[in-house]
Amino acid sequence: MQSSKKLSQILYCRLPVIALCIFIFWQSSYPGIISQPLFPYDDKVLHFGVYALLSILCVRDLIAEKPFWSPLKIKIAAVLFASLYGLSDEIHQAFVLSRCASVYDFLADVAGSMAGLAFYLNFISRK
Numbered sequence: 001m002q003s004s005k006k007l008s009q010i011l012y013c014r015l016p017v018i019a020l021c022i023f024i025f026w027q028s029s030y031p032g033i034i035s036q037p038l039f040p041y042d043d044k045v046l047h048f049g050v051y052a053l054l055s056i057l058c059v060r061d062l063i064a065e066k067p068f069w070s071p072l073k074i075k076i077a078a079v080l081f082a083s084l085y086g087l088s089d090e091i092h093q094a095f096v097l098s099r100c101a102s103v104y105d106f107l108a109d110v111a112g113s114m115a116g117l118a119f120y121l122n123f124i125s126r127k
Contacts, residue, residue: 013061031098047105048112055082055116082113
């Protein structure tokens with residue numbers, strides 16, 4: 001019984017994190033879908049939003065799977081994971097022919113990671 005509960009917890013909490021990471025990697029392996037920007041800095045807004053979501057999913061997963069961790073450790077781990085994944089994504093893009101790495105994209109990733117944590121703490125976890 002305990003192992004099936006653990007498996008369902010992993011599927012419910014960790015699988016979305018893994019799926020989003022795979023999607024980010026897959027999407028970064030190809031040219032941008034939209035050739036012309038919809039509005040100025042639209043790519044930064046997308047980076048911000050995706051990494052905010054990744055941070056939210058990481059916090060949710062860590063709270064469920066690491067209940068013995070302090071809240072501060074969970075917050076730091078979630079933002080650090082999402083930000084470092086953003087850094088790895090920029091490094092990955094540097095090796096993709098039609099893509100380029102950008103410090104500004106990375107800064108949008110970090111800002112989104114922190115905003116996602118703040119959103120989770122202020123709105124989602126208070127339910």
